[in-house]
Amino acid sequence: MPVGKTRCARRASFHGPAGTVVAFRGRRGHTGAMIWMSEEEFENVVSDALDLIPGEVSARLKNIALVIEDDPPPGGPVLLGLYEGVPITERSDMWGIGPLPDKITIFRNPILSICETPEEVAEEVAVTVVHEIAHHFGIDDARLHELGWG
Numbered sequence: 001m002p003v004g005k006t007r008c009a010r011r012a013s014f015h016g017p018a019g020t021v022v023a024f025r026g027r028r029g030h031t032g033a034m035i036w037m038s039e040e041e042f043e044n045v046v047s048d049a050l051d052l053i054p055g056e057v058s059a060r061l062k063n064i065a066l067v068i069e070d071d072p073p074p075g076g077p078v079l080l081g082l083y084e085g086v087p088i089t090e091r092s093d094m095w096g097i098g099p100l101p102d103k104i105t106i107f108r109n110p111i112l113s114i115c116e117t118p119e120e121v122a123e124e125v126a127v128t129v130v131h132e133i134a135h136h137f138g139i140d141d142a143r144l145h146e147l148g149w150g
Contacts, residue, residue: 034113037121042108043068045118049126053133060088064102064136066129072107081106081128089138104132 037045046068050058064085072079085102106128115121131149 035115035117035121037108037112037118039068039108041118042112042121042125045122045125046106046129048122049129052126053130057133061133061136064104066104066106068106068108070107071109072105078110079107080110080124081132083132083135085136087136087138102136104129104136106132 046066050066053061072082082105083102084105106125111121111124111128115124127149131144134144134149
């Protein structure tokens with residue numbers, strides 16, 4: 001990964017090593033039932049979440065790709081979303097000269113696995129999209145948790 005490149009993620013509520021809980025705003029009373037949603041329906045939910053981003057914020061989203069994948073890479077933590085790039089707060093004046101776009105990935109199956117209704121999916125997608133966009137603007141996980149976007 002190039003110098004300065006950042007990988008920030010929103011993780012699902014699963015237990016990690018030595019019984020630690022990976023940070024995620026888990027649902028109380030979740031029965032473990034997974035909702036099914038087609039790829040097209042999920043894409044529409046992501047599109048709706050992007051529409052919730054205020055115009056002044058979305059206008060500053062330049063050279064960034066948002067993609068939807070079914071699952072995060074195997075062998076790692078269960079992720080809901082992932083930001084890969086250089087936050088705009090860490091860029092130099094030379095930044096605009098040919099860099100690859102930053103990338104936000106939204107992981108469909110982990111989100112569906114923690115939701116029971118379409119409304120829950122919409123909420124989780126919206127929170128995940130905001131979380132990953134915040135990383136693009138240089139806001140770290142600790143600050144996102146303080147703001148309630150953990």
